Amino acid sequence: MIERCPRGHRSGGEERYFRSDIEGLRAVAVLLVVLDHAALGVPGGFVGVDVFFVISGFLITRQLQRERARTGRISLPRFYARRARRIIPAAALVVVVTTLASCIWLSPLRLQVIAREGIWAILSVINLVFAREATDYFHAGGAPSPFLHFWSLAVEEQVYLVWPVLIAVAVAAPVRLRALVRLRALARRRAADETGRAHPRTADRALLLVFLAVAASSFTLNVIVTGRSAPWAYFGGHTRIWEPAVGAVVAICGQGRGRPRPVLASLLTWVGLAGILTAALLLDGGVPYPGVAASLPVLATACVIAGGGAAATHGAGLVLDRAPLRLLGRLSYCWYLWHWPLLQIWAQAGDRPLSTAQRSAAAVASLLLAALTSRLVERPARSRPVLVRRPLLGLGFGASCVAAAGTTSILAAALVTVPAATVAAPARPLGSPAVAPTAAAESVLRAALVRLSAESGFDGVTAGPLTSLLRRALRVDRLPSDLTPTLDGARDDHQANRCLAMFAQTAPTGCVVGDPSGSRTVVLFGDSHASQWSAPLDAVGAQRHWRVVLFAKADCPPAPYPDYFEDALGRTYTECDTWRAAVLRKIVQLRPNLVVVGSQARAQVAGQGPAAMTGLMRDLRATGAGVAFLRDTPFPGFNVLDCLARHPSKISACAVSIAASRLTSAAREIDNRGARDGGALLIDPTGWLCTADGCPLVVGNTLVYRDWSHLSDTYARLLAPYLGPALAAALHSAPTLASARHVGDHIRPVEHESVR
Structure with missing residues (x-):
């Protein structure tokens, strides 16, 4: 040297x-x-x-x-x-x-x-x-x-x-x-x-x-x-x-x-x-x-x-x-x-x-x-x-x-030979959607929102419509030959995230997906853990005739935390504050029917408590919109693709345990409590990803994650039939709720709903 x-x-x-x-x-x-x-x-x-x-x-x-x-x-x-x-x-x-x-x-x-x-x-x-x-x-x-x-x-x-x-x-x-x-x-x-x-x-x-x-x-x-x-x-x-x-x-x-x-x-x-x-x-x-x-x-x-x-x-x-x-x-x-x-x-x-x-x-x-x-x-x-x-x-x-x-x-x-590196096959559906609900069934669905506990703490993964499928996935050892996306293509399986603002960007783009001429406007707001829901929201919006506007920025928490430090930049993330303020002004101008907020649970801001998230939810509700908060997804914390490539005949060894998934972390609890106290409706996707025994990395022939923490677009899109009813219920019920509620596993996928 x-x-x-x-x-x-x-x-x-x-x-x-x-x-x-x-x-x-x-x-x-x-x-x-x-x-x-x-x-x-x-x-x-x-x-x-x-x-x-x-x-x-x-x-x-x-x-x-x-x-x-x-x-x-x-x-x-x-x-x-x-x-x-x-x-x-x-x-x-x-x-x-x-x-x-x-x-x-x-x-x-x-x-x-x-x-x-x-x-x-x-x-x-x-x-x-x-x-x-x-x-x-x-x-x-x-x-x-x-x-x-x-x-x-x-x-x-x-x-x-x-x-x-x-x-x-x-x-x-x-x-x-x-x-x-x-x-x-x-x-x-x-x-x-x-x-x-x-x-x-x-x-x-x-x-x-x-x-x-x-x-x-x-x-x-x-x-x-x-x-x-x-x-x-x-x-x-x-x-x-x-x-x-x-x-x-x-x-x-x-x-x-x-x-x-x-x-x-x-x-x-x-x-x-x-x-x-x-x-x-x-x-x-x-x-x-x-x-x-x-x-x-x-x-x-x-x-x-x-x-x-x-x-x-x-x-x-x-x-x-x-x-x-x-x-x-x-x-x-x-x-x-x-x-x-x-x-x-x-x-x-x-x-x-x-x-x-x-x-x-x-x-x-x-x-x-x-x-x-x-x-x-x-x-x-x-x-x-x-x-x-x-x-x-x-x-x-x-x-x-x-x-x-x-x-x-x-x-x-x-x-080098990468396992399951053939051309990706079509993803297998996760389940058969139920028939459209009757008026009585819809009434039961809305009543269930009110009855659900408002507690934001983690109380385990309850049984849901995907539980049996996820349990079978945990027992599978061999990587499927028709895996989608393929291991060598999974890192780029984030096309629905194309509107994610990168670090230097301060002006919100406000990409529109779903049905651009829809009569209802839904806003997705948050960081990359919110942006990973872009694909299913696109599908839900197209089906339900919602105009979906995407506001998401890389590693930028939606709640305003003072002096938030960005590791990739090595300094305080000032661009995040500028971008967030501009997005909130845009949301006021849009007057949306529903704002869906998503955020990674960050340990570095957990010490600041839930006040910032509570204030954000109240500000969003003050616009007249319903507000739903998507609880954070499980966090593998390791490179999923590398693990699967090294263990193609024993993929169960790569499954994420509940203890290691950060589902019980203090940061996640603080975010959930802040959203609840701010009057948001909590949607928990945990039951779509995990059972009480763990969280599989491959379900059917579909990769669940594309890196160390983000869902693949392919798997997220398969969750559209499960996310859609939850958001429809939030759109219909959130403005009338006196306090936040929690919805997720009990909602079964439906093909059509009268709530649009």
């Missing part, structure tokens, strides 16, 4: 060529990263990556400066060949082994994704993929990629693609500028030697100004983007280039006469090392990062490097120069490459988090793999004389490694 310091020393007061303290500093950086990823007591160990970035910027800038001073120019082929020999062979080996290990131990469905990520990783663009996916609501929330750590390598390679060009242009600029103002003679005397090279001091000043400008602009961009979208700030090269630029500034300043005295330099190294460790211990995932917080480890690293380069005699080199740390520093790149795939594949293969002992064992095992890789791959590829002497051959060697790793990933994706 980091360019190695060249061997050799300079005498006198000049900066040393070989920096053994930087080897030790690399060891500190990789230890922090590994301990953080292995959850071994260093919550902010991710700052080790920032330390790497600064070291890298320092070493590579100094290396290019020496080449320019020695030869009068910077050879781009030689530079890129060095990078290729240094970075690509070990990275390609890790990509190949990780892909093959995923073939053996992970779900075939996961392998398809991992193989694609392996290609992006070896092509050094995976940081952009992760930045996009982290803010893609439909594809977020899965198991971490075993190639996630490659994002930092991708950032480095993107940065160093332009780094030597930037230096060459900055060095040439003084000469060109003087030529433009017709002061060629003076420029030659003051800024160029006989070969036309810029004078070292002039060139260094130009370089310093360039890298200061890069650092300042990138840091500003980093702070701005962190406040808007933390994933893009974290993974983006444009928001990270300031860190190696700080290292470049230290390298340039180290060539002058302004280096600190040894005593001050020693103090500087200790302060810097303390700053790095402080950042690693105090920062955690709750701090918006990188943002301003990243300045602590970056500037601290700059202090260690600057002080260590000024011949500090009693500085942090007393610790960093020790042989064990220097050995770890030499292995840091390979250890960084191996530790994360080992941790992730082990955990995902076992379907459970690793214990402390297992995480520690994985860290040690990855270090052993790093030692072997360094000895057999990294060092030979970097120092092979024929590759060193012939840059084009070195570039070709790197390209062949990329091709080998990419080919392995492509073959793995092409050859």
